[in-house]
Structures are given as structure tokens and as C-alpha cells.
Amino acid sequence: MTGDSPLEAALVDALEREDATAFVHAGPARDPAIRYCRPELERDPGRHAVAFDGREWRVRSAAEPGARPAGELAEALAADGLSGTVLTPARLPHDAALYLEDAGFSLSSTDVVSRARAAKTDAERSRIEDAQAAAGAGLRRGAAALASAEVVDGRLRLEAEDLTATRLRIAVDEGIVAAGGFPDGETTVSIPGDDLVRPGEPIVLEAAPREPSGYHGALGRTFVRDGEGGSERRAHVGVTRAFRSAAAMLVADAQSVTAVEADLEAEVRAFGFEDGIRTRVAGVGLEPVERPDRGSRTIDEGAVVRLEVGVALEAGRIRLTELFAVGDGNVDRLGSVPRSLDPEGIDGEES
Template sequence: MTDDGEHRLEDALADALDARDAAAFVHAGSTRDPTIRYCRPSLAAGRHAIAFDGREWHVRSADAVSTHPADALTTRLADAGLAGTVLTPARIPHDAALYLEDAGFTLASSDVVARTRAAKTDAERERIATAQTAASAGVRRAASTLADATVVDDRLTFDGEALTAARLRTAIDEAIVSAGGFPAGNTAISVAGDGDVLRPDDAIVLEAAPREPGGYHGGLVRTFVVDGDGGRERRAHVGVTHAFRSAAALLTADARSVAAVEADLEAEVRAFGFGDDDGIETRVTGVGLESRERPVRGSHEVALGAAVRLDASVRVDDGRVRVADLLEVGEEGVDWFEAPSRSLDPTRALE
């Protein structure tokens, strides 16, 4: 996090402490925990307990203390004369909570860090853009493979071997790594019928949400059809892509709730003749140190500074047409993060 981001977080924490008449904000966990990573990004890998008392940070790390980091931190807070209520995330480790309670502190849940994380700094947006570039490299590698595939016995083949979902997923992950990202176990291929056999005219859904070295994620979904004959799949695709334009216009006009943006996506898909029996699915979430983070609930607001993932799909026969992209909400409206074409034709993704 940049100095500006750290100051913004500290200001938000100080305001929350004043409003709740609390002594400190406290959390514990490993550096894989997004809250730990966001609050103290420079910590070495391992287990840590952290606190902010409105003026300064207190940190105790497993490799530097003889007891549990939360136990050592609790002693530090007590020695500093702090007492009473401490704010914590809703999911603080049970053992850390016990150490605090045994020392006489009262725990109160607060989402102040999650709320602060929802608005991204310039540095965070750059990290998300880096992750999205890696996701795009993965999807383009898959598109290139599909574009060069041939049809043998009603199956797609590549380099003389059957092209399977597993093989395509490996190609995506290899391209993500080559682009400097980490697949993070988030790459998935979905296809109608036999989940591993790829055939011409099938809607092949590719999903990637890699992270960059700093831990920030991208998020990208594309649907490709090799030798498709149009029809219902193309109409579904037009509905989904028009829905993205409509949602972007909605967010350009004003801040909206997650529920309102999801409803707008669905309404646009329905406008193209799809209904309750067509399995329309829409989802809007933030993206950052987690592949899906605040704003994530229907009541959460997609406001200035947010980086969000729009995801919409509709069932076509026994498959689906699905697209997901990332956008950021800025002072001048919304901007899409870099990504390949949304076309069903894999060759278009290579342009």
C-alpha cells in the first residue's frame, strides 16, 4: 500500500475507534489473510498479531516472540495502558479472541477495514491491472489454441491430440505464469455434456482470476465457440454484452447498490427474449486482495474508487454463455480494465 493508502486506512481506523469509544483495532493471522496483508503489507510470511491504537501500530510476529503472537500483542497493549473495547474483523481467530478476552478486553466486530479496502488507491488499481493483464494472456493463449484446433470425429484436436478442458486449462495457467502472474487455483473450463471433451459448436467457458506478486487479483470470463452456427447462442451473447454496456452507463451516472447493478444486468438480458426458464445469472463484486471482496452484498454500494467484477450468463441448451470483466469507477465515469474481445469467435480475441 502507498503512503496515501496507509494514511487513509489509519484515518478510517481512528474515526471508527472514536465512534465506538474503543481502545484499538486488533487482528491476527498469517500474511495470507487479506486484512493482515492490507494493514501491514511489508510483513514477512508467517503468523502475526497487529493492532492500531489511533496513533501507532503494534505488531507481534511468530518468529520474534516465544508465545502466541496474539498473546504477546495482548501483553503489549495492556502494558501501554489500553483497556476496554477493541474492534476486530468479524472473523478473528478463536485463540486470538481468547487471549484478548482473558486479558479483560471486550471484542466488538467492525467492518472498517473491509469498507476502506472497497475504494482502491492508484497503486492498487495498477496491481489489479497487472493481474488482469496476466488473465488476458491466459485467455488469449486458450483462444489461440481453439483458433488453431481442427475437427476430427466431431472432436476438437490440437497438434494431433484431442483438445480437452484439462489441456486448455493448463495452457491458460502456463500463459498466466509467463505473464508474471499466479493462477491461484482459480482457472476453470466449463463445457456442456462431457466436462472434459471439447467439440465444435459447443459453448466453451473460460474463467481466470489470477493474482499478481503483491496478492491482487484479476477476473476474466470468456465464452468461445469453434465453428458455431449462431442462433440462440449468438442472441444470448448479444444480450450479455449489451448488459455490460447498460451496467457501465448506470455506474457512470451515479453510485448504485450491488443489487441494483445485478438487476440492471438481468433486465438487459431479459430484453433479448430470455426469461425465468433460461437460468439467467448475474453477479457483481469487488476485486482486490481477494478475487471477490466488498462490495459483495446486495446492499453494498458500488461507489467512487471501486474496482468491480461484472459477471453475467444465460443457459443455452445444456451449456451457458457467460462473460465477466473488471471495471473501475472514477471521477470521470467508468473505465474497463484491459481484456480481450468479448466475441464468441476465438480469433477475435487475438486481435
């Protein structure tokens, strides 16, 4: 063993249970499973093949066209006397599978890596919190642009130009970068109608940036500039209460993704909304959406999950996204951006 990695312990159990000789995966450095197995490879832009035999890791890497790290690794495993079954992720590249079979191995699919990734270590949670802080900085900058814009002829204008969804997205991304994060193409601005931002309409800002080592955050807020309340305010209160209910539910016991999504929807329905409710619950880590991400999969201790709740209204959509870390008898909300419909309220204290 190379350390106290929870992944290595899970792999040892899987190898013994399946009577397999090694775990093998191959792919580019950007592959989340490769980065999770061998974090040091994130600094190497080439292609990699990794194997764990229950005692140590073996790695073959190459950047040159035509190189075959998976083939070299398969040959090395066979030359060292390993034989029989190897465990691989379901998404093992086809050429890697062929190299392993040519070296005399049989393949068996396993989800052991994705299951291990679902429970975050303290170091992983810290990185996710860094990404979430960058997301918060981005949304604060977007909200500041909304708050400082002037109303002219039914439109919002900023620095003598129309404020558009595109300009807001750029502002959010600039805030993320200034805070040390990377937008990673995961920033969206949703408004009713065309690209122009107007007072009185819901504007949804969402971001799922990553920090330098690749871990993501997830945050979403809806703002209404010069809003009059009404159904937007009622929907916003319902969504906020839904988060509180789901957090209490996760404290009480391990829950399935489906059960938490149903609880979120039920809380919003309690505020008089029947149609247009959308909820999503999923893990966050090296990918903006990862396990636990659907159905009966359980949200267990150690998980960091994104909870999204949206309600479609005649004037637009109210949607919020929060990130929660599930501990031993506690659930922590990651990030401290207030849930205010008024963009000026984002700099206030959280309720």
C-alpha cells in the same frame, strides 16, 4: 500516524466513534485483512498480530509452533496502559480473542477494514490492472489453442491429441504465469458434457489470477469454435449490451449490488431470454470476491468490481466476466481482451 493511508484515517474515525482504545487483528500472512493492514507482512509466512491505537501500528510475528503473537501483543498493549474496548474483525481467531480478554480488554466487532478495502487506491488499482493483464494473457493462450485445433470426427484435436477442458485450463494457466501472474487455483473451463472439447459448443474460459503482491483480476470469455450463430450469437450480444448498460448506470450514480445485478438481467431479457440468466456483481482486490459483494451494499467511487453475466442455452452456457473501475463520473473497463465468440477474433480490435 504512519502515513496517508486511507485505512488509518478510517480506523481513527472508528476508534473515536466507538470510544475504543485500539484496533486488533491476528492471522497468517495470507489473511487479506492482515496483508491490507501491514503489506510488508506478505513476505513473512508466519502468523501475525497487529494493532493500531490511533497513532501507530504494533506488530508481533512468529513462525515457530506454539508461539503466541496474539498473546504477546495483548500483553504489550496492556503493559503500555491501554484498556477498555478494542475493535476487531468478526473473523478474529478464537485464541486471539481469548488472549485479549485475559489481558482485560472487551471486544467489539467492526467491518472498518473491509469497508476501507472496497475503495481502491491508485496503487491498488495498478496492481489489479497487472493481474487483469495476466488474466488476458491466459485467455488469449487458451483461445489460441482453440483456434489452432483441428476438427476430427466431431472433436477438436491439438498436436495429435484430443483437446480437453483440462488441457485448456493448463494452457490458460501457462499464459498467466508467462505474463508474471499466479493462477491461484481460480481458472475454470466449462464445457457441455464430458471433458472433450467439440466444435459448435460454447466453451467458457474464466480466470481470476493474482499478481505478486496478492491483488486479483477477473476475466471470462465464451468461445464457440466453428459456431453457426443462432441463439449463441443472440445471447452473446445481449450479454455484451448488458455490460454497457451497467457501466452507464455506474457512471450516473452510486448503485447497490442488487440494482446492478437486476439491470444486467433486464438487458439480457430484452433479447428474448426468460430463464437461465445468472448475474453476479462483487468487488475484487486481495480476494477474487470481496466487498461490495451482496444486496444493498453500494458500489461507490474507487471500487473495482467484477460483473458476470451468463445465459443457459440448450447447447451450453454463454458467460462473460468483466472488471470495471468506478471513478469520479467515469467507469473504466480494465483489460482489453475482445468479446468475440470466435477464438480467432480474440486478437482483433475491441469493438
